Amino acid sequence: MVRPAPSGTLDDLVADLVAEHETLLGLVTALSSDGWDAPTPAEGWAVRDQISHLAFFDDLAALAMRDPAAFAPVAEAAVAAMASGDDPMAEHLARGRSVSGAELLRWWDDARRALVEAVPAVAPGARVPWFGPPMSTMSFLSARLMETWAHGQDVADALGAARPPSDRLVHVARLGVRSRPFSFAVRGLDDPPGTVQVVLTSPEGEEWSFAEGDDDDEVRGPILDFCLVVTQRRHVGDTALVVRGPVARQWMAVAQAFAGPPGPGRPRRGA
Numbered sequence: 001m002v003r004p005a006p007s008g009t010l011d012d013l014v015a016d017l018v019a020e021h022e023t024l025l026g027l028v029t030a031l032s033s034d035g036w037d038a039p040t041p042a043e044g045w046a047v048r049d050q051i052s053h054l055a056f057f058d059d060l061a062a063l064a065m066r067d068p069a070a071f072a073p074v075a076e077a078a079v080a081a082m083a084s085g086d087d088p089m090a091e092h093l094a095r096g097r098s099v100s101g102a103e104l105l106r107w108w109d110d111a112r113r114a115l116v117e118a119v120p121a122v123a124p125g126a127r128v129p130w131f132g133p134p135m136s137t138m139s140f141l142s143a144r145l146m147e148t149w150a151h152g153q154d155v156a157d158a159l160g161a162a163r164p165p166s167d168r169l170v171h172v173a174r175l176g177v178r179s180r181p182f183s184f185a186v187r188g189l190d191d192p193p194g195t196v197q198v199v200l201t202s203p204e205g206e207e208w209s210f211a212e213g214d215d216d217d218e219v220r221g222p223i224l225d226f227c228l229v230v231t232q233r234r235h236v237g238d239t240a241l242v243v244r245g246p247v248a249r250q251w252m253a254v255a256q257a258f259a260g261p262p263g264p265g266r267p268r269r270g271a
Helices: 010-028 047-066 070-081 091-099 101-121 137-159 169-178 180-185 223-230 246-254
Strands: 002-004 125-130 133-136 196-199 206-212 216-220 242-244
Touching: 002 216, 010 047, 010 101, 010 137, 047 070, 047 091, 047 101, 047 125, 047 137, 091 101, 091 216, 101 137, 125 137, 133 137, 137 169, 169 196, 169 206, 169 223, 180 246, 196 223, 216 223, 242 246
Parallel strands: 002 206, 196 216
Antiparallel strands: 125 133, 196 206, 216 242
């Protein structure tokens, strides 16, 4: 029986975000220096780069919630840097590469705790500024959870670690569905007209509906596979997703749940 995808309260979402943090901490806490420098599937990025990326943006996320006026010039500077051709990631990657694994871990641990502690600072109904349109608190925290999970996937892949899927993927999948128009717009493409039905199987085997659609276009399969595709951690051809219809196929070819410029995606294995 297909049921609507579950949703929860803000407290539920915060608890899921903390659980996602702790899962990733479990992968990196005891790493050797070789482990911190292990290359990940993201070209040019080692494990330490994935963690410094999260630390930097969790710090900024805490600032955006706590003091939107102080965050505004940071966002403006980042946009200006991108427009001038500078790499807005260079500074925090350099910082992460200049410290020990223990120091890097302390940075991220402090940043992710500050993020969670800043949640009560957001007034009910207020929208949190970011590097794009402001977001509701729920959407903002869902995006931080998605980033933690996606970069954690790169870490897990680099270390050859197994990471069982959890029901927390519901937040990633919901963002993936909602970001369909953005996935096309960021590439200068029009979102194809039409609806796509999205039915995903939870880790426990339940079928969850995320979007109603017509009979011509559908994405169906494991929620883990859908999340891997919309975060561009797997090529859709390497998953068990069933993608039917022209609109659904176009969407899955460019799906991008994260903000920023178009992601390069991942090549099909063996290609």
